[in-house]
Amino acid sequence: MSVYTELNKHEVSSLLSHYDLGGYVSHQGISAGVENTNYFVSTDQHELVLTIFEKHSFEELPFFVELGEHLHKHHCSVPQPYRQADGQFIFTIKGKPGVFFERVSGGHVEHTQPYIEAIATALAKVHLATAEFNAQREHSHGLAWVKRTLAQIQPTLAENEQIIASKAIEHISQLPTSLPQGVIHADLFHDNALFDQQKLSGIIDWYFAGIDSYALDIAITLNDWCLNDDDAVFADNQVRFMAAYQSVRPLSKDELQAVPILQVQSGLRFWLSRLLAQREHGASSEAITVKDPELMKRLLVRLMSSLGTIL
Structure with a gap:
């Protein structure tokens, strides 16, 4: 359940009075997501x-909402954040920051193959748009985070897992240092995209966004959208994705x-982050979804195998 902060009709109506978005009709808590409180709100x-941020500070949020506005203005498939009459995005309710966003239609897709070209071209448009967005925020889970987290967790891994992690770092050390950079989404798995009648309606959940290489954003997206039934990256799907992006x-x-x-x-990052989540929360529950780190570890091994590493 993602409604940690309860709001009644009067409280939501009072918030709306600071906007030019119409009069209150109804609101309903959204039982999706993990970290924030979310409501669907209907006006006339x-x-x-309506999102109430349970963990992000007031100081962090201007980056995310200004990015959302920038991308929306550049005709990217990103929900619009709304400004109050005084021009501010962020309100305070019960001591917490909140923002109203456009509600986009559609839902998540289970099978990604029909949507590969759509998500690839959308990501490329986002990258072109963020090249014009002035930002100082670094991607929170970039290479520095990977190395720091691995240093903390590696002694607790099984011997074969330590070998996998070490081999991954060997590959990563071969990366060039001057790849084109800008603000990236950094978490564009298929549960962060909405489709309505097979058309992309919204890319959501930008709270890992920050400056890093655009190629990393491509890699993260490939690792989720281009899998086959065995959860390995399917070469034909990757070719389709890359061709659409480069168009x-x-x-x-x-x-x-x-x-x-x-x-x-990317595989190493998500394997480590899922291990940490599993150790903190255990198995999935009604309150939180914990993704299986073993799936990402297997993908990581397959990715390194395709580069010639034998484990």
Whole structure:
């Protein structure tokens, strides 16, 4: 359940009074997500999502909502955050920050293969748009996070897992240091995209976003959207993705060579983050979804195997 902060009709109506979004009709808690409280809110003019941030500070949020506005203005498939009459995005309710967003139609897709070109071209458009977005925030789970987290967790891994992690770092050390950079989504798995009648309606959950290489964002996305039934990256799907992406934003030779290594970095990152989540929360429950780290470990091994590493 993601409604940690309960709001009644009067409280939601009072928040809406600071916007030009119409009068209150109804609101309903959303039983999805983990970290934030979310409500669907209907007015007589709009369908909205009200998000109350349970963990992010007031100081962190301007980056995310200004990024969302920038991407929306650049015609990317990103829900619009709404400004209050005084021009501010962020309100305070019960001591916590909150924002109203556009509610986009559609839902998550289970089978990604029909949507590979759509998500690839959308990601390329995002990268072109963020090249014009002035930001200082680094991607929170980039290479520095991977190395720091691995140093903490590696002594607790089984011997074969320590070998897997060490081999992954060997691959990552071969990355060039001057890849094109900008703000990336950094978590564009298929549960962070919404489709309505087979058309992409929204890329959501930008709370890992920050500056890193665009090629890393491609690698992260490939590792989820281009899998086959055995949870391995399917070469034909990857070719389709890369062709669609480059129809919008052509890649340099260095970027093309870096993508397979960055897929290894992505696999290592998500394996480690899932291990940490599993150790903190145990199995999934009604309150939280804990993804299986073993699936990502197997993908990591397969990615390194494709680069010639035998484990």
